[in-house]
Amino acid sequence: MRVVRAEIIAIGDELLYGQIVDTNSHWISQELDLMGVKVVRKTTVGDDRKDILAAFASAEARADIILITGGLGPTQDDLTKALMAEYFNCPIVENVAAVKAVKEFFHRRGREITPINELQGHLPSCCTYIPNEVGTAPGMWFERNGTYWMSMPGVPHEMKKLMTDFVLPKLPTLFPVPIIVHRMIKTVGIGESWLADLIRDWENALPSTIRLAYLPSLGHVKLRLTGFGTDKIEIENDIQKQINFILPTIEKYIYGYDSESLESAIGKLLTVNKKTVALAESCSGGYISHLISSIAGSSSYFQGAVIPYHNQFKNEILHVKNETLTSFGAVSEETVQEMSTHVRELFNSDFGLASSGIAGPTGGTDEKPVGTVWIACAGNSFVQTKKLQLTQDRMLNIQLTAVAVLNLLRICILEK
């Protein structure tokens, strides 16, 4: 079966000047991948006529489907619509349905339409108008010589709605979609090369129809298995057989599979075990609570948190003894032990978690340099602590502390 090749073009000076991160291309990649459409290239070009037209032409030479984001705003620096009209050699005309939709969009929000917004309903005559229900810039669909084009706004939730409602359901009607299956094994608490050493023999013995990739990210390593074939169930079974084979070797590092995040895996573990958690976050400043509460349904196991950022409140609200703070310091095993046990009592939860450290860039000493962090997990009859020696970078220290605390909770739930 022929591979369907997709190309993503993101348009906007702000993407090349580095003023915003292009999260759209990433999301589109994920969705196409799940359908077995192969993204062969992602290209970002600026608000420049020649560069945009060149990107259109080279994409048309390579791809079956071309997805374009950005450059559709109402303001004058946005060129995409005019250049698509030029590229496809057709005039921009008023599209009655599109103008009506823009007007209704403003009406629903109780706002006056501005003249430049009304112009967003004028489209190249050779495109199919694709309604954008959550914004003012319409989607535009083009077809030429067996290549399909979709132009979408750069605003992420508008692009996603157009992809979900229109593009993704449309693709299987245009192409015979091949069979590719991905499975992701998600590990925490082990580095990439140690993991690679653990599983090298297994990796070398994988059949040629299954590819393995290591995807390291902050404090995690993901193993992606990609299977190719003609029968979905058969590929899934082949991959599962390989996972079952390596499982005993790496099971203790695995927190989940596929789209599971560490925080959602922990949510499931707490739910299944009917346990609750509360947090006392110092150096992590609320980031772990944010991760936990970002999961829908977390209110059933997340009791709450105290962030005693100023030391005085480690005593006043969390009742860490002043002697402990004076004798051992706020960044100490003794302090996080008290923080975790006391926050557990305060919120009447099964587990209490604590972090205290020197996030940086200042505040370090010879004895406790920047990046020194103590974490703790308290339960019914235990407190488990761990010292981390992290980096010079404040944000990295916050993120790595969060991964370590969540992993400590995971281990405590599983072992206790």
Add this chain to the structure above:
Amino acid sequence: MRVVRAEIIAIGDELLYGQIVDTNSHWISQELDLMGVKVVRKTTVGDDRKDILAAFASAEARADIILITGGLGPTQDDLTKALMAEYFNCPIVENVAAVKAVKEFFHRRGREITPINELQGHLPSCCTYIPNEVGTAPGMWFERNGTYWMSMPGVPHEMKKLMTDFVLPKLPTLFPVPIIVHRMIKTVGIGESWLADLIRDWENALPSTIRLAYLPSLGHVKLRLTGFGTDKIEIENDIQKQINFILPTIEKYIYGYDSESLESAIGKLLTVNKKTVALAESCSGGYISHLISSIAGSSSYFQGAVIPYHNQFKNEILHVKNETLTSFGAVSEETVQEMSTHVRELFNSDFGLASSGIAGPTGGTDEKPVGTVWIACAGNSFVQTKKLQLTQDRMLNIQLTAVAVLNLLRICILEK
């Protein structure tokens, strides 16, 4: 003066399959932009020999400097080094200094070196070895026919160190760097098209040497002014003149300029006014505390927070009256009023902030649908509240709540 053209090539199936976000290209863009080097294209290709070699060739035809990230890991799916050797037609040989550095890297961490890691010290004979002090994959520098190439690992902090220590200082020695000046005006609390309407006459009257771009992001709109010329001071003055001209029209929406974030702007406002803040976060679950505490030095004005995620603790820890919770509900003006005033007292802070809402996807009612959020800011003799009607998306609601709360604090600091 000739424009120096850069191209960024990111390598890795995981980037095309959408399994990780490429933050590297974004960061590189920012740094090059600050130096006046024009990034003309960003390209992402997979772990595929033909595609990678094609990307090398087309970049070489366009760019003066080519920055390559990824594909340098110790594992078998990483191809960059072998393909650079092929492209430049030179063998891979042991580089004594590089092997030594890899060994020392492991030694410093008290770990045994693995055989595949040792191979990371073998490099194409035609490249210059650039030491990577924070990882095991070396940087590689190539020069051919006036085009310069740098290959770096995909791990963000390793790439950043190589860029900062080697590439960025090297560029001005290779090229006459042109003069481009950017200024960013950062606004909050006004939508893109309203802002565009407010400043249209000014925008249309801008001189041809200054370009304006609208960069909308969650709850913010940034205005980027880009000036071109031959004298840096002169360009800066021209831009400042334009800013001064439009300032009275939009001043109340501006929280900062250039790399200022809303949370860092608020940090400065609090510091200058010698004020402190504490938070009671319900629906935002710690995210606002995280934003505030992500700023270095925030411990001087951020007293702490309580996250009473379960309603019981809105009463038990924050002393919101049970009658208030029963009569008006947790998501109500009355509740956030009490939360903000009580958290202010609890932490003895100048300002107390509160959020309570239905983040979703479930928990909505006809009267209070998903996306209903109440926020409050309490001070010495006032409580200012605001109702938000946000989206169906949990994460978006958390993020938009954070922007609204921070903006409310900004307004309160300025007005009180």
